[in-house]
Amino acid sequence: MVWKKEVRRVRDRQAAWIGSRLYQEGLITANFGNLSYRHGEGFYIKRKGEYLDPLGDLVFVPLDGEVPADASWEWIVHRAIYCETPHQAIIHAHPVHAIAISFGVDEVLPQDCEGELVCPRIPVVTGASGSTELAQNVAAALADAPVVIVRGHGTFAAASTLEGAYVATSAVEHACRILLLLKGIQNR
Numbered sequence: 566m567v568w569k570k571e572v573r574r575v576r577d578r579q580a581a582w583i584g585s586r587l588y589q590e591g592l593i594t595a596n597f598g599n600l601s602y603r604h605g606e607g608f609y610i611k612r613k614g615e616y617l618d619p620l621g622d623l624v625f626v627p628l629d630g631e632v633p634a635d636a637s638w639e640w641i642v643h644r645a646i647y648c649e650t651p652h653q654a655i656i657h658a659h660p661v662h663a664i665a666i667s668f669g670v671d672e673v674l675p676q677d678c679e680g681e682l683v684c685p686r687i688p689v690v691t692g693a694s695g696s697t698e699l700a701q702n703v704a705a706a707l708a709d710a711p712v713v714i715v716r717g718h719g720t721f722a723a724a725s726t727l728e729g730a731y732v733a734t735s736a737v738e739h740a741c742r743i744l745l746l747l748k749g750i751q752n753r
């Protein structure tokens with residue numbers, strides 16, 4: 566299984582690069598947020614309490630069966646997404662403008678070019694952190710959208726690659742920032 570090890574090495578390198586970019590762009594703070602990618606009969610995910618930048622060793626979580634105690638707190642959401650959608654990689658971030666705009670709305674419709682292209686309709690869902698309810702709501706929303714905002718909490722983006730999930734995370738924050746700027750101008 567040499568090729569599997571090589572695939573992991575490439576994905577781990579990409580995960581570390583993306584973890585760093587998420588921090589640099591202000592899409593995460595402190596040790597919040599997490600990422601994972603599908604592999605074999607499960608997925609590799611950030612460990613509980615660790616940072617995305619610098620990113621340490623990821624831990625394997627099976628799609629079915631016992632979950633290691635040091636897997637990220639949100640493993641339940643990642644597992645539901647992998648079980649119910651064809652996505653291969655997931656990023657959970659806490660972008661401030663996306664969180665701010667999520668109060669009082671059920672979806673966000675970007676008006677900027679990038680947002681309309683990458684995430685034309687962004688569902689807003691609810692659910693307590695680490696709960697089955699959150700896992701079900703996020704997985705259902707990601708069946709036909711690349712990114713979802715959890716109200717007052719953050720984003721879950723999913724794609725065929727970590728880079729795709731990162732681009733969606735960045736695009737949703739960019740779109741929400743523009744929408745809030747527009748709101749400020751219109752309220753003058």
Ligand SMILES: [Zn+2]
Binds near residue numbers: 597598657658718719
């Ligand atoms: Zn979170």
